[in-house]
Amino acid sequence: MRFRRTLSAILSLFALVPLTGCWDRTELNEISIVVGLGIDRIGDTYHISVQIVNPAEVTPKSNTGSRLAPVVTFEQEGKTLPDAIGRMSVLSPRRLQFSHLRMVVIGEQTARQGLRKPLDYLSRYAEMRNDFYLVVAKNRPASDILKVYSPMDPIPANNLYTKLQNSDKQWAATSMMTLNELLLDMETEGASAFMTGIQIAGGGSEAAGAGAQQQIAPSRNLEYSGTAMFDKDRLVGWLDEQGTKAINYVTDSVKWTVGYLRCPDNGRASVELFNTHAKVKVRGSNKDDLSIHAYVTIEQDISDIECNLDMTKESTVKWFDQATNKKVSGIIRTTVRDSKKRLGIDVFGFGRQVHRQHPKIWHQIKDWNETYKDVPVYVHVDTTTRRIGTTQQSVTHQTSKGG
Structure with missing residues (x-):
């Protein structure tokens, strides 16, 4: 009995050791x-x-x-x-x-x-x-x-x-x-x-x-x-700003942003972009016929119209979709060319996708940045306009029609 009491006392002392936490306070x-x-x-x-x-x-x-x-x-x-x-x-x-x-x-x-x-x-x-x-x-x-x-x-x-x-x-x-x-x-x-x-x-x-x-x-x-x-x-x-946006689009890093589009009458319209998603597909059977395809899907809302567009027409909404497709794909393509010619590096991390999707081909490549310069990159952007705002027609269109 005395042994058990002594053992309990010793164990209790050991249990108290971690509680002395103020000795090294600052x-x-x-x-x-x-x-x-x-x-x-x-x-x-x-x-x-x-x-x-x-x-x-x-x-x-x-x-x-x-x-x-x-x-x-x-x-x-x-x-x-x-x-x-x-x-x-x-x-x-x-x-x-x-x-x-x-x-x-x-x-x-x-x-x-x-x-x-x-x-x-x-x-x-x-x-x-x-x-x-x-x-x-x-x-x-x-x-x-x-x-x-x-x-x-x-x-x-x-x-x-x-x-x-x-x-x-x-x-x-x-x-x-x-x-x-x-x-x-x-x-x-x-x-x-x-x-x-x-x-x-x-x-x-x-x-x-x-x-x-x-x-x-x-x-x-x-x-x-x-x-x-x-x-x-x-x-x-x-x-620059456009090149940074291109990277974020392709790497699926855009959470929400705003941009503007040039209207057919040289006016401008603003759009809010959200729910953007991107996938990169690598195609080819060997390192000499590789091609990279970047797929970007976007949802957008129309937030401002400073041009003469009839928003009651379905063709106008489709124009917004196509205009955003063209602008975003243009930003990405320009950055691809810039990265190949001026910087000489793969700024999008396409090589990482080659490694993941085609490991056998990847091991044939000695210098990816040099190989990347000759690899074609295809950009596919698909935009869907969700909302055009609470006012159906733009003020510019209403004024033009009234005049």
Whole structure:
């Protein structure tokens, strides 16, 4: 009996060991929360920027007279990323905490030199979660981006994070890219990695300033623009808005977007595109007779008509279907030509489909990007107009008929 009691006491002590969880706690006033990270490389030196939250300035408080910045950006250099981040200790009064990282911005020149080393560090650092987004600073270093205030959010990195999410859902010209997705695309044969570009819009001379938050029309703002295309880990060129839309159509990544059509009388009509779906079929018996067929189905609503069209006619609705078919297929075909001639890479990931659908043929191909240049790509778009709006006729048609 005494043995059982002793054994029970010992087991109870062991059971209490996992409950002592406060021994390694970290207080908020001991850390600096990093929400934005900028990576630039100058020669053989890394130039790192970190955007840190000032907790006292982003929480409700009674001291409305404070003029401290809601975020602070520190910059440091080092031979490696860990070296540069370690040197931040001479600038930051607290230990850097990366678990709430929202955005990683990479300078364009750094992206052209190759991202394998910095991405290796980001993937190995256990403190970083993988839910942040990566973007490329267009025509400038990443540090410039992290110095610009947000007119709508006291924390610029959070503003960029939510802005990219909203744009991805409501506009087909941007793409959210996480670390795991980027690494997968870089390592997958027959696919090309890509990231949304970001630039500073506006003519203001200052990159930052607390007064920017109180301006009705800010002199500078951050906007997403274009897509950076990579061959393995190196940036090789940019796609514009139309090229980005083409990628999203073919890769089945369009959730909802809006576009316009040129009417027969040179007016314009706006359409909302939704329920888009895409499939890629690869046909051929060997690597010399491969052909790729991209099938895209779209549903659309007519949201605005600024031309003289009679909406009571079934032929008018069919015209909208055909006009959207022509425009979307034209965007995709143009991007296919651009990817073959200018970029020299498969931006759509067609090679990945060749690998999946015809593995035997795939193993005959030594260099897919070279093979892709001679593979014909056929685009098939099928659009269905669902709704024309609550007003049957356009104002332009009613005015013309009344006159």
